[in-house]
Structures are given as structure tokens and as C-alpha cells.
Amino acid sequence: MQEGKRTGAPTRLSAEQLSQxxxxxxxxxxxxxxxxxxxxxxxxxxxxxxxFGISYDPSQIGRILKxxxxxxxxxxxxxxxxxxxxxxxxxxxxxPALKKS
Numbered sequence: 534m535q536e537g538k539r540t541g542a543p544t545r546l547s548a549e550q551l552s553q554x555x556x557x558x559x560x561x562x563x564x565x566x567x568x569x570x571x572x573x574x575x576x577x578x579x580x581x582x583x584x585f586g587i588s589y590d591p592s593q594i595g596r597i598l599k600x601x602x603x604x605x606x607x608x609x610x611x612x613x614x615x616x617x618x619x620x621x622x623x624x625x626x627x628x629p630a631l632k633k634s
Contacts (some may be wrong), residue, residue, distance in 0.1 A: 545587050546597065554581065555601050574598075 546554070557565070557580055562572050565580055574594040581597075582588050589597070598604075 545589075546581070546585065550585055551597070551601050553584065554597075555603075557584065558603070 554577075558572060558577065562570055562576055565576075565583075567576050574591040577594045577598065578589055578591055581594070595605075
């Protein structure tokens with residue numbers, strides 16, 4: 534019986550393939566035919582299947598993405614193109630009038 538940490542099944546993607554996957558992911562989801570720019574684990578799995586002929590369980594795609602330095606992202610709570618000065622002005626001038634109504 535062997536002692537020590539179990540390593541699990543050997544990885545099915547080589548370091549070179551992982552690097553190629555990251556390059557493809559940087560091209561964006563829309564480049565790969567998906568609507569919207571968001572990468573999901575099932576979408577990444579589709580790209581892996583297309584490129585390398587290997588299919589993973591979506592839970593394992595998260596592990597692979599973590600291995601290459603990608604992390605889950607949470608959507609921003611406000612629009613990136615929001616004009617903070619205009620919002621402040623609206624809150625000072627228009628919002629009080631709306632509250633009175």
C-alpha cells in the first residue's frame with residue numbers, strides 16, 4: 534500500500550494544450566460562436582471538446598480554469614460607462630423632487 538497524498542487520475546490536457554486553451558479563451562466567447570461575452574463552464578467544455586476531443590464534467594472545468602489562473606467573476610453592480618458626476622447631480626436635484634410627489 535502506498536502512503537502519501539493521492540493524486541487522482543492523470544490530467545488529460547497537457548501543459549501545451551492548457552496554454553492553447555487560454556489563448557482561445559482570450560479570443561472571447563463570441564469568437565467561438567456563443568452569444569454574449571460570458572464564459573461559462575459548459576461553454577469552456579464545448580471549446581475543449583472542439584479543440585482536443587476531450588469532454589469533462591462541468592465541475593472539472595472549474596478546476597482546470599483555476600489551474601490556468603482564471604477565476605469566477607461576479608458581475609459589476611453598476612455600469613462601467615456610468616457617469617458618476619451626473620448620478621450625483623441627479624441625486625441632489627431630481628431625486629428630492631421625486632420623493633415629494
